[in-house]
Amino acid sequence: MKYLISASLLIICLAAVSLFVGVSDVSLARIIDGTADQRQIMVLAVSRIPRTIALLLAGSGMAIAGTILQMLARNRFVEPSTTGTVESAGLGMLVVLLVAPDLPVMAKMLVAAVFALAGTGLFLAVLRAMPLRSILMVPLVGIMLGGMISAVTTFFAYRFDLLQSMGAWANGDFSAVLRGRYETLWVAFALTIAAYIAADRFTVAGMGEEFSTNLGLNYQRIMAIGLVIVSMVTASVVVTAGVVPFLGLIVPNLVSMAMGDNLRRSLPWIGLCGAGLILVCDIIGRTINAPFEIPVGTVLGVIGSLFFLYLLLRRPSRVA
Amino acid sequence: MPVFSRRVAVTTFLAGVASLMVLAGPADAADITFRHASGETTFSKQPVKVLTFDIATLDTLTALGVDVAGVPKGHKPDYLSKYDGGNVLTIGTVFEPDYEAVAAAHPDLIVVAGRSRAKYADLAKIAPTIDMTVNSEKFLSEAEENVRKLGTLFGKQDQAEALIAKLNASTAELKQKSAHAGKSMLILTTGGKMSSFGPGSRFGMLFSDYGFQPAESTGAKGMHGNPASYEYILKENPDWLFVIDRDAAIGREGAAKKMLDNELVAQTTAAKAGHIVYLDPTSWYVVGGGITAMQKTVDQLTAAVDKK
Numbered sequence: 001m002k003y004l005i006s007a008s009l010l011i012i013c014l015a016a017v018s019l020f021v022g023v024s025d026v027s028l029a030r031i032i033d034g035t036a037d038q039r040q041i042m043v044l045a046v047s048r049i050p051r052t053i054a055l056l057l058a059g060s061g062m063a064i065a066g067t068i069l070q071m072l073a074r075n076r077f078v079e080p081s082t083t084g085t086v087e088s089a090g091l092g093m094l095v096v097l098l099v100a101p102d103l104p105v106m107a108k109m110l111v112a113a114v115f116a117l118a119g120t121g122l123f124l125a126v127l128r129a130m131p132l133r134s135i136l137m138v139p140l141v142g143i144m145l146g147g148m149i150s151a152v153t154t155f156f157a158y159r160f161d162l163l164q165s166m167g168a169w170a171n172g173d174f175s176a177v178l179r180g181r182y183e184t185l186w187v188a189f190a191l192t193i194a195a196y197i198a199a200d201r202f203t204v205a206g207m208g209e210e211f212s213t214n215l216g217l218n219y220q221r222i223m224a225i226g227l228v229i230v231s232m233v234t235a236s237v238v239v240t241a242g243v244v245p246f247l248g249l250i251v252p253n254l255v256s257m258a259m260g261d262n263l264r265r266s267l268p269w270i271g272l273c274g275a276g277l278i279l280v281c282d283i284i285g286r287t288i289n290a291p292f293e294i295p296v297g298t299v300l301g302v303i304g305s306l307f308f309l310y311l312l313l314r315r316p317s318r319v320a
Numbered sequence: 321m322p323v324f325s326r327r328v329a330v331t332t333f334l335a336g337v338a339s340l341m342v343l344a345g346p347a348d349a350a351d352i353t354f355r356h357a358s359g360e361t362t363f364s365k366q367p368v369k370v371l372t373f374d375i376a377t378l379d380t381l382t383a384l385g386v387d388v389a390g391v392p393k394g395h396k397p398d399y400l401s402k403y404d405g406g407n408v409l410t411i412g413t414v415f416e417p418d419y420e421a422v423a424a425a426h427p428d429l430i431v432v433a434g435r436s437r438a439k440y441a442d443l444a445k446i447a448p449t450i451d452m453t454v455n456s457e458k459f460l461s462e463a464e465e466n467v468r469k470l471g472t473l474f475g476k477q478d479q480a481e482a483l484i485a486k487l488n489a490s491t492a493e494l495k496q497k498s499a500h501a502g503k504s505m506l507i508l509t510t511g512g513k514m515s516s517f518g519p520g521s522r523f524g525m526l527f528s529d530y531g532f533q534p535a536e537s538t539g540a541k542g543m544h545g546n547p548a549s550y551e552y553i554l555k556e557n558p559d560w561l562f563v564i565d566r567d568a569a570i571g572r573e574g575a576a577k578k579m580l581d582n583e584l585v586a587q588t589t590a591a592k593a594g595h596i597v598y599l600d601p602t603s604w605y606v607v608g609g610g611i612t613a614m615q616k617t618v619d620q621l622t623a624a625v626d627k628k
Contacts, residue, residue: 022551039554039587046583047551101575161394165511165567175549176512178582291555292516292546 007272011056014279018052019044021286046179054174054182055282055296056275058237058244061188063274064195064267065233066248068226069120071206071263073127075138076256077311079248080116080234083142086245087149088119089231089238093169094153098160105239109184113235119149120227136312172237172244172297174282182240188233192271195229199263202226206261243297246304247274253311277303354473357433358440358451366475367429367448371411371422373436374452378403379610380467383483384476390425392417392436397602399612422446434608454609456522460491460529463609483611490618495531497625502559502589504532508545508605509576510566515545516552523604526562530621550584560597560624561590568601597624 066079092115157166212219285294352363371390390409412418414435433452443449454462471480519527535556565576607613
């Protein structure tokens with residue numbers, strides 16, 4: 001608990017740094033001593049605070065969604081972007097773009113979530129139907145499935161001249177986040193809390209269907225709840241900022257190495273680490289090419305790929 | 321000895337070829353040699369059946385009264401609507417030519433530029449092909465030169481010169497006004513994201529050819545600009561904000577107005593003075609250096625600066 005509090009303090013510090021990094025000059029000192037002009041306060045309220053909140057919500061949400069997915073698929077190498085979930089949400093976004101581009105954000109998110117749910121369900125169904133000899137087969141199957149779904153998306157985007165519009169949200173980027181344009185992420189937050197309440201069940205479900213049923217758990221129901229949480233969280237992040245890759249992979253693995261798989265204990269850590277990692281990546285993206293930005297998805301992609309390779313290549317111990 | 325006789329044979333052969341070339345000489349002199357961005361192409365007569373992958377060329381040829389036989393798929397501006405839809409042969413897209421359709425049409429001339437430039441070599445095997453790519457750093461002068469060259473190729477020099485003279489006059493008038501308009505910024509929006517384009521970029525003609533002063537760190541060069549945030553716009557606080565709405569350029573509902581309608585952009589001098597100008601997206605994004613599009617661009621910019 002002591003550690004958890006100090007970790008939270010660290011995240012608060014990072015969030016504070018994130019508040020004061022940006023194109024406009026907003027200085028902490030001037031806000032505290034009251035000499036900040038109105039424009040600085042407005043930038044803080046309209047742009048900086050919403051952006052930092054959005055990062056916190058998206059980071060913790062994606063990390064926790066990744067953990068739940070790993071429990072449901074019983075595999076350490078999956079996360080929403082290696083199970084077809086993200087790609088399916090993207091297909092949903094394209095359908096909205098083609099059929100009803102004027103839908104309010106919340107409705108867009110729901111459509112994307114329904115697609116994400118269907119895609120993830122398909123992935124789990126495929127997993128069930130095939131004999132798995134190697135743990136690496138699972139993410140491979142997911143990546144292949146995701147590839148097929150995004151091929152469909154790309155085909156239609158190409159035919160309707162929407163490739164570039166699609167490219168805009170294929171890479172996570174928080175530069176367009178403003179007050180009034182990120183609030184769907186609170187849905188992700190609510191679901192994250194729900195995940196914490198159901199944490200013990202996910203821990204048990206992670207041990208397999210027979211085991212869970214023996215303990216009197218309704219395995220199908222907990223599967224369904226998990227799928228809904230993962231899909232809604234993924235969809236809300238994709239709709240608001242775009243794809244945030246690898247967060248759901250790196251963070252759960254790191255935390256699990258440190259403290260095992262009891263989700264009641266580890267979920268708060270996973271949420272905190274997810275938020276921290278995305279904050280750091282966003283600060284990097286905002287700093288190295290100022291006054292322009294490097295999308296956070298790109299920064300995470302670089303760091304995430306390196307970590308994924310490390311996980312694959314290191315001596316097999318607690319993985320799987 | 322055998323070696324020597326072989327040399328004689330080769331020499332005789334070469335002499336024969338040379339004399340044939342001399343005989344063919346007079347016909348060569350009548351040929352039109354067309355220099356363009358990917359080399360030279362020689363025409364023995366004025367082309368009649370023209371296919372163009374370049375919408376700027378389609379624009380200019382239409383203005384000169386030359387009919388085009390085949391165009392790529394995709395959204396076209398209203399004044400080229402006779403080439404939109406099924407009225408004319410479709411030859412693929414600007415990125416992916418339909419080689420079979422092109423070959424089957426037996427064209428006298430194929431035009432590529434910019435987006436279709438990469439297919440020059442393949443198309444040149446089918447028929448005489450010219451590359452009208454314009455270097456965006458010398459946009460106006462090269463685009464005008466293209467109009468002039470097309471006019472010459474099709475025997476429409478007078479019309480071409482008249483159109484260029486009109487464009488030059490209105491551009492000169494615009495430059496006098498734009499120089500004092502204040503600092504300007506150009507952004508392109510697509511799918512809810514935006515990028516800024518500075519001098520030397522793909523849309524740098526706003527600054528180099530049309531004379532607007534760039535905002536201080538507006539420095540994005542190259543084809544795709546630099547991803548920008550609303551805070552960046554506020555920080556630079558331009559007097560004029562020019563917007564290219566890419567989604568509108570390809571014939572979809574544009575969302576740029578909705579995107580820019582926020583509290584941060586509202587704080588800029590440009591927004592307060594009503595100086596946010598939504599550039600005609602087809603002229604800027606689709607057509608580029610066509611004579612009609614360039615005239616429309618200058619007219620729109622002049623009207624914007626005049627309105628103040």
